[in-house]
Amino acid sequence: MRTNQGLDDCDNDMSQPDATVSAIVVSYDSAAVLPACLRSLAAEQVATILVDNASRDGSVSVGESWGARIVRNQRSEGFGRSMDIGMRTADTKSRKS
16 A cells, blocks of 8 residues: 555655755744744754744844844735745845855
8 A cells, every 4th residue: 555645756865965945934923832832843943034024023033033034014914925925035045156
C-alpha cells in the first residue's frame, strides 16, 4: 500500500543546500500570538517575512525581535492581498541572490 500518492516523481530531498523556503506571516494586531509562531519558524530555521496590516499593538516590534523581514502596509490590505505582497517580497529577494 502506498502512502505517498502523487509524490513518486518528486525529489523529496529537503537537505539540498540551494533549497530556500520562506514563510509569509500576515499580521494585524497579532503581538500576543506572534511569538509562538515565530519561535516555531526560527526553530526550523525558516526565513520569515512578516507582512503587517497597520497594527497598533507592537506586532512589528515582535517580528523584528525574532529577525523577521518586515513589510509594513500603511493600511489593512486584507489577507489575500497581503500574501501577494509577501510573495512579491520573497520573489524579489530570491532574484537578487
